[in-house]
Amino acid sequence: MRRAAALALVVLGTVSCGAGQPASVPAPATSAPGQEAPQSPTPAPATPTSTGPPEFTSKVSRVSRDRLPYSWRPGCPVHYRDLRLVTLTYWGFDDKPHTGELVVRDTVTDDIETVFEKLYDWRWPIEQMKLVDAFEADDFDSIDANNTSAFNCRRATGSSNWSNHAYGEAIDINPQQNPYVTASGGTAHQNAKKFTERPIKGKGVINPGDKVVKAFAAVGWEWGGYWSGAKDYQHFSKGGG
Ligand SMILES: [Zn+2]
DSSP: HHHHHHHHHHHHHHHHHHTSSSOOOOOOOOTTEEEEEESOOOOOOOOOOOSSSSOOOEEEEEGGGGOOOTTTOOOOSSGGGGEEEEEEEETTTSSEEEEEEEEEEEGGHHHHHHHHHHHHTTTTTTTTTGGGGGGGTTTHHHTTTTBOOOOOOOOTTTTTSSSSGGGGGEOOOOOOSSSSOOOSSOOOGGGGGGOOOOOOTTOOOTTTTTTHHHHTTTTEEEGGGGOOSSSSTTTEEOOOO
């Protein structure tokens, strides 16, 4: 059924495109090198020209109060009406495209879309991207699950001040591979202990001056890996801090 649908799409596309583009009609099936000749004379189904992963997509929408049952409450420094849900494509640790969700302030959605389109095009991998509400807004649990997330109305680590996450202007990426490391070199997360040094190699690791850091810098977001003292390798925020 799927193949028939794909064929129909190709035919439709050919008709509707008119003379605009050359119709790419796949050659009849022939046996590829190293493969046995098909036993049936039925030609292989038409293969669309774009067989690769889907293009990057992103969508910005208003976020309802009930999407943020744990991460937002009255008294937070930004009202939920000024937050946006960004639904976007990301490349997974499993080498496949996925759809993730991020909540950020309405003023920074362009920044996020710009950066994440680059990451996707580079096939730069991210393990998971759910709202922190999936973890009842528990930062520790979200980090332990290696979840990439942005908005969370909480205080900065070790401080009574609001975190930039509470303004929807910060994001944590692959927190297992990019832990918050204290000035003495420790991390609170057992699964992150082998990722406390920089630079290191590894899937989803962010290193000083690498293309991920540069992509964020290009839209005015600073990396927590450049902090003096404690380093927050997962953390990027608009304007720093
Ligand atoms: Zn952070």
